Amino acid sequence: MPQGHKFYKKKCYNPRKEFQGTTRELARYAKALAHPARIKILRFLSHSDFCYTGDFVEVLPMAQSTVSQHLKELRDAGLIIANEQPPRVSYCINHEVWERAKLLFQDFFSALTDEDDARP
Amino acid sequence: MPQGHKFYKKKCYNPRKEFQGTTRELARYAKALAHPARIKILRFLSHSDFCYTGDFVEVLPMAQSTVSQHLKELRDAGLIIANEQPPRVSYCINHEVWERAKLLFQDFFSALTDEDDARP
DNA sequence: ATTTTTCATCGTAAAAATACGATAAAAAAC
DNA sequence: GTTTTTTATCGTATTTTTACGATGAAAAAT
Numbered sequence: 001m002p003q004g005h006k007f008y009k010k011k012c013y014n015p016r017k018e019f020q021g022t023t024r025e026l027a028r029y030a031k032a033l034a035h036p037a038r039i040k041i042l043r044f045l046s047h048s049d050f051c052y053t054g055d056f057v058e059v060l061p062m063a064q065s066t067v068s069q070h071l072k073e074l075r076d077a078g079l080i081i082a083n084e085q086p087p088r089v090s091y092c093i094n095h096e097v098w099e100r101a102k103l104l105f106q107d108f109f110s111a112l113t114d115e116d117d118a119r120p
Numbered sequence: 121m122p123q124g125h126k127f128y129k130k131k132c133y134n135p136r137k138e139f140q141g142t143t144r145e146l147a148r149y150a151k152a153l154a155h156p157a158r159i160k161i162l163r164f165l166s167h168s169d170f171c172y173t174g175d176f177v178e179v180l181p182m183a184q185s186t187v188s189q190h191l192k193e194l195r196d197a198g199l200i201i202a203n204e205q206p207p208r209v210s211y212c213i214n215h216e217v218w219e220r221a222k223l224l225f226q227d228f229f230s231a232l233t234d235e236d237d238a239r240p
Numbered sequence: 241a242t243t244t245t246t247c248a249t250c251g252t253a254a255a256a257a258t259a260c261g262a263t264a265a266a267a268a269a270c
Numbered sequence: 271g272t273t274t275t276t277t278a279t280c281g282t283a284t285t286t287t288t289a290c291g292a293t294g295a296a297a298a299a300t
Binding site for chain 1: 275279
């Protein structure tokens with residue numbers, strides 16, 4: 001007898017919703033790092049105190065609008081902070097979130113725990 | 121005068137190709153970790169010596185075929201290794217690659233270098 | 241020999257990511 | 271006041287990811 005899966009009710013149930021705690025958090029940060037352009041941007045920023053959007057546009061092999069889009073994703077992930085300095089916008093690392101991400105990756109690769117929420 | 125972008129020749133040029141070295145490598149591993157199901161799978165594996173596909177299917181809120189797909193992505197990234205034990209398939213961490221990824225993330229978060237290829 | 245178990249793969253649909261050019265907004269420069 | 275500079279956002283096309291059920295293969299169990 002064919003049975004539907006209990007988690008797939010109607011159209012496209014998103015099982016990602018089912019995940020919680022550090023598992024979800026870590027996946028979120030990993031996703032933010034999952035594009036070389038965003039790695040580059042963060043590498044760039046981890047040296048200078050700040051950079052302008054134009055600085056990234058200069059060094060990345062993509063259109064300005066695409067760079068802006070990548071910056072937005074990093075913003076949304078919380079890893080960087082935008083500062084309006086009209087007509088320019090500068091960006092800097094959000095150190096609090098940066099350290100949090102660093103910790104999560106450290107823990108993950110050290111495999112100290114299986115618990116989702118072992119470290120709060 | 122409207123000018124095309126130098127990197128956008130015909131249909132959909134993929135600028136990801138332009139990135140190299142550890143930037144690209146790191147983004148690749150980050151992508152492999154960019155889904156909570158895959159984080160869970162790796163967490164699972166970093167405890168036991170190995171797990172069967174069915175073990176993951178039991179604990180993940182998704183269909184068996186989807187779990188297989190996630191396992192494939194981790195395989196393709198090199199992070200896990202499949203072992204045929206008919207009729208089952210067991211998986212284990214690929215420790216060499218695991219350590220490599222760990223190192224890249226460590227370096228990245230320590231921001232010791234701006235070079236793509238500082239650590240070979 | 242047939243059935244069952246286990247799992248990858250196929251086919252496919254829906255959603256998300258990635259890219260571009262064009263446009264708009266907002267301050268600076270002229 | 272107009273132009274220029276800078277950057278985010280809009281609209282859109284393409285590709286990739288994520289998900290499912292169905293199917294097939296291969297060994298074990300019956």
